[in-house]
Amino acid sequence: MEAIDRLRDLLGQVVDLNAAQAVLSWDQETYMPNGGLNARAQQLATLGQLSHERFISDEVGHLLEELEPLAAELDADSDQARLIRVVRRDFDKATRLPATLVAELARSTAVSQQAWKGAREESDFARLRPHLERVLDLLRRKAEALGYEETPYDALLDEYEPGMRTARVAAVFAVLRNELVPMVRAIAEHPVPDDSFLRQEFDQQRQWDFALRVASDFGFDLERGRQDRSAHPFSTSFSVNDVRITTRVQSNFLSSCLFGTLHEAGHAMYEQGVDTTLERTLLAGGTSLGVHESQSRLWENLVGRSRPFWSFYYGLLQREFPAQLGVVPIDQFYRAINKVEPSLIRVEADEVTYNLHIMLRFELETALMSGDLTVGDLPEAWNEKSREILGLTPPDAASGVLQDIHWSAGLVGYFPTYALGNLISAQLYERATLEIRGLEDQIALGKFADLLGWQREHIHRFGRKFTASELLRRVIGSDLDAGAWLAYIRAKFGALYDL
Numbered sequence: 001m002e003a004i005d006r007l008r009d010l011l012g013q014v015v016d017l018n019a020a021q022a023v024l025s026w027d028q029e030t031y032m033p034n035g036g037l038n039a040r041a042q043q044l045a046t047l048g049q050l051s052h053e054r055f056i057s058d059e060v061g062h063l064l065e066e067l068e069p070l071a072a073e074l075d076a077d078s079d080q081a082r083l084i085r086v087v088r089r090d091f092d093k094a095t096r097l098p099a100t101l102v103a104e105l106a107r108s109t110a111v112s113q114q115a116w117k118g119a120r121e122e123s124d125f126a127r128l129r130p131h132l133e134r135v136l137d138l139l140r141r142k143a144e145a146l147g148y149e150e151t152p153y154d155a156l157l158d159e160y161e162p163g164m165r166t167a168r169v170a171a172v173f174a175v176l177r178n179e180l181v182p183m184v185r186a187i188a189e190h191p192v193p194d195d196s197f198l199r200q201e202f203d204q205q206r207q208w209d210f211a212l213r214v215a216s217d218f219g220f221d222l223e224r225g226r227q228d229r230s231a232h233p234f235s236t237s238f239s240v241n242d243v244r245i246t247t248r249v250q251s252n253f254l255s256s257c258l259f260g261t262l263h264e265a266g267h268a269m270y271e272q273g274v275d276t277t278l279e280r281t282l283l284a285g286g287t288s289l290g291v292h293e294s295q296s297r298l299w300e301n302l303v304g305r306s307r308p309f310w311s312f313y314y315g316l317l318q319r320e321f322p323a324q325l326g327v328v329p330i331d332q333f334y335r336a337i338n339k340v341e342p343s344l345i346r347v348e349a350d351e352v353t354y355n356l357h358i359m360l361r362f363e364l365e366t367a368l369m370s371g372d373l374t375v376g377d378l379p380e381a382w383n384e385k386s387r388e389i390l391g392l393t394p395p396d397a398a399s400g401v402l403q404d405i406h407w408s409a410g411l412v413g414y415f416p417t418y419a420l421g422n423l424i425s426a427q428l429y430e431r432a433t434l435e436i437r438g439l440e441d442q443i444a445l446g447k448f449a450d451l452l453g454w455q456r457e458h459i460h461r462f463g464r465k466f467t468a469s470e471l472l473r474r475v476i477g478s479d480l481d482a483g484a485w486l487a488y489i490r491a492k493f494g495a496l497y498d499l
């Protein structure tokens with residue numbers, strides 16, 4: 001057998017094992033009874049170990065060496081050359097981590113996530129502190145093992161946003177912060193729009209049906225995907241032809257199911273749009289968390305919270321909920337779903353203030369990694385940053401430093417990708433608007449095929465073939481920056497708030 005076929009065969013098995021883990025995790029979050037928890041943890045650990053061992057095997061290492069000359073001869077952008085390059089990158093990372101460190105991280109983060117739950121319930125940071133210290137120690141060791149050019153944080157960031165650097169994120173965030181902080185202060189001087197009508201009783205099935213109808217209109221293919229309920233919405237992929245999303249439905253708040261579904265559908269359409277020739281290789285799937293988030297934010301915010309979109313869908317929504325929305329004019333509805341208000345909780349933040357929550361976390365987690373900040377000083381540092389950036393002081397740790405699970409789960413370097421996703425979504429949308437004639441008119445008619453087709457053509461089909469930076473250069477001719485997003489925010493919210 002040719003080396004490349006043998007490599008594909010081995011990687012196919014790795015992909016299968018990973019997909020089986022994804023199915024088990026999806027089931028755990030949707031249908032599994034609580035009693036299944038211990039057995040499920042065991043099953044996931046077994047599959048994870050098998051997949052890891054198969055991937056870092058000597059045979060994969062030898063095949064990669066054997067294939068290096070071939071990769072050099074091939075067109076650098078061909079599927080095969082890219083496959084070899086991406087597998088080499090993943091392989092080097094996976095083999096640099098000692099098995100004992102991987103196991104210790106898995107154990108410590110499991111324990112510290114448990115501790116986080118208790119600490120958050122009691123709003124008592126001291127209960128989490130020793131666990132978080134342990135996790136951060138292990139993450140520092142992980143960064144050393146992976147290697148980095150400038151700062152240990154680079155190594156962790158690279159896990160979620162390959163090729164991105166801490167200094168670059170810091171530079172982009174500085175631009176954002178300079179403009180956003182005064183903008184949010186200016187908005188705060190205006191009266192807060194009334195959105196109380198979004199918080200009435202809404203029939204759950206009707207909410208579900210409406211949201212899924214829009215997702216399907218967007219182009220989420222229900223022949224190759226489905227939606228279920230879970231406590232926290234997510235999307236996951238078992239293959240290009242089987243992509244799942246979950247949502248949560250609150251009877252007393254309309255936005256939760258609706259925008260949650262549009263967000264996850266954006267993620268799912270990315271996975272469904274990967275070229276089928278990449279199926280069962282390590283190239284299937286999103287290229288980075290930032291690019292993934294750009295796809296969800298594009299559909300959720302740039303389309304789903306836009307005026308043209310609602311000029312088509314608001315009448316339909318009113319027909320579903322005549323008692324609740326029948327007398328609410330569209331402009332009032334549009335203002336309500338775009339209400340800007342500095343708040344303490346990231347996951348409830350609006351489009352304008354969301355990135356401020358990310359900056360706060362980025363500044364703190366880079367300081368924790370570099371040793372400039374100790375875990376013991378973290379709660380006070382959090383409150384100080386919150387005052388500085390959001391103008392708010394959390395009344396307790398639960399609504400401050402303890403609100404997110406990420407750090408206790410070992411996910412340091414992950415937060416920035418949410419903000420990068422917002423920025424990339426605006427860069428891509430700006431380009432799509434230039435290239436698709438009458439895009440806004442199409443959206444106002446409930447037609448999305450051209451937009452989705454554009455994304456497929458320029459982003460989705462490539463899977464992991466190109467890094468985020470390479471993709472952006474191909475599509476818009478330049479790299480990540482904050483300009484397009486700031487222009488979008490200035491235009492939209494300047495008009496909404498008369499700035």
Ligand code: ZN
Pocket residue numbers: 263267293296
């Ligand atoms: Zn997302």
